[in-house]
Amino acid sequence: MLSLRPVRRFCSATTAAAAASSRTTAPTRVPKPKPLDEPALVKLKAERDPDKLFHLFKVNAHNRLVIENRFAFEDTVSRLAGARRFDYIEELLEHHKTLPQGRREGFIVRIIMLYGKAGMTKHALQTFYDMHLFGCRRTVKSFNAALKVLTQTRDLEAIQLFLDEVPWKFDISPDAFSLNIVIKAFCEMGILDIAYLTMVEMEKVGIRPDVVTFTTLISAFYKNDRPEIANGLWNLMVLKGCFPNLATFNVRIQHLVNKRLAWKANALMSMMWNLGINPDAVTFNLVIKGFCQAGFLGMAKKVYSALHGKGYKANCRINQTMIHYLCKAGELNTAFGMCKVSMGRNWFPSFDTIVKLLEGLQKNGQYRNAEVIMELVRKRTPPYSAYELEAFEAIMSQGRIQ
Structure with a gap:
């Protein structure tokens, strides 16, 4: 087990040049200015x-x-x-x-x-x-x-040795940031139990875990499909008077969306408002995606509208999510309008989403709209790959034949 020894805390001069006047009667020659050297940076x-x-x-x-x-x-x-x-x-x-x-x-x-x-x-x-x-x-x-x-070496033994011996040797007291570094590394290494025990050891030497500590552990346990421990850590965090922040809420909402619990994810976002924590674009995108995946496209639209109603602006990822699921549901007119606006801002949906949209527009006989999308696709900077452009053109050719 990782052990920590309690250790004592401890906490151009400018120069001026004088010009001498010459007694000679010869006219003064003005030297040609030297070209300025390009700055080193x-x-x-x-x-x-x-x-x-x-x-x-x-x-x-x-x-x-x-x-x-x-x-x-x-x-x-x-x-x-x-x-x-x-x-x-x-x-x-x-x-x-x-x-x-x-x-x-x-x-x-x-x-x-x-x-x-x-x-x-x-x-x-x-x-x-x-x-x-x-x-x-x-x-x-x-x-x-x-x-x-x-x-970064992922050498468990070396990390344990450094954390145990170096503070004592140099009279340095590790802080919460020190242990958060270690906990994050252990979580990334997949040794979650050791990461949790590290937090326990941290408290024994007087270093209180903070919201970053709990958020890192909660995220790791959710990702490793151990929600019972993640939920327990959430409760423990609150009991210790360490309240979740935006990142912590997003981690839990991500878990609920992954489990197809869109309504619970939406309820958690509502709780954020009540606690005075403003959701960000990540929160909205997760909840919108959750409703779309669960088949509640109408609710996804409401959340999308609420986003704008509260003064937020949809970003590339949110629009990508909406366009993808609108195409999937056959709501091509709405998908076309949103895609056109997004592309005008240089926010281009994924290759698969554009394929889905072009195929749908062609199938519905909306050839002009398909051509509008293709015009924007051709103007993209940086351009799509040759393979992707060829695939788009192939879809357009099939529509012209029909």
């Missing part, structure tokens, strides 16, 4: 050759605009990792530890996470262990960064 973004990218970043190792720019760091490391130039990544990041910024924990945390994104776990952990060599103080912030990188 622009060069880094445009460079695609990994060797040139590495050398360009290295040349700008002391350029604050570069080293303080999070995107430039992440983008450079990501592209070097894609080119499998891990030697370049190591050289760049190891050098950056020696900069004055290396004394800031936030800067070292960035290096730890970048090593993690590149899959260089050992380098990430070693950076954490060596922080005192850079004159940088460790806190739970850097501990969590190293822990997050370690959980």
Whole structure:
């Protein structure tokens, strides 16, 4: 079992140049202005050759605009990792530890996470262990960064050892975020019982589970078809005074929709309003999909209308769901109108949905409407694949023959 030792908490200068006047009578020559050099950040973004990218970043190792720019760091490391130039990544990041910024924990945390994104776990952990060599103080912030990188390995023994020994060794007190990292990893590994016991251990050392803890566990138990435990966790969460948030409600509504319990899902959304928690597009899409799957298209339409009535706007996924099930129910006029509006916003339904709509329109003799859909399909950016376009054209050709 995962054990946690209780540990004590602890919590450019600008320079001015003077111009000397000349006693010579010769006319003063005005030097030609030098062409402005392209900014380093622009060069880094445009460079695609990994060797040139590495050398360009290295040349700008002391350029604050570069080293303080999070995107430039992440983008450079990501592209070097894609080119499998891990030697370049190591050289760049190891050098950056020696900069004055290396004394800031936030800067070292960035290096730890970048090593993690590149899959260089050992380098990430070693950076954490060596922080005192850079004159940088460790806190739970850097501990969590190293822990997050370690959980990506899915090495249960290594995670347990790190969580048990490192806080004691460096006098760091893990927090709820620390344990949420571990619980999420264990859930993704499918070891739900250990994930639950981790929460129990967390409370024993004075770390209270939060809504993220419960939501992660509830979601995992629902996905693994263990609803009795998920429902029990929901009740336990409320009993402990930790109330569900939007994400928690969406997780439960997703479960109800999967079980074809559309009415219960809708009732739960109503409860959200009563508790002052506003549903989001995900909530509406789930409830609409639930009613559609259960064969209550009329109720799905009502929820869709209610969405607009409360000031929300349907997004691509909600429209996709409605168009798909309208076509399936044979309500082609409504599906056509919604599809036309969606495509005008560059929201294109799935390939199967468009096939269903075109076939239905052709079958009903609505050739003009089918042509309108095809005109929009041809204008899509990025375009459909050659195979998909060929399939659409084949359907249109059959209609012209008829």
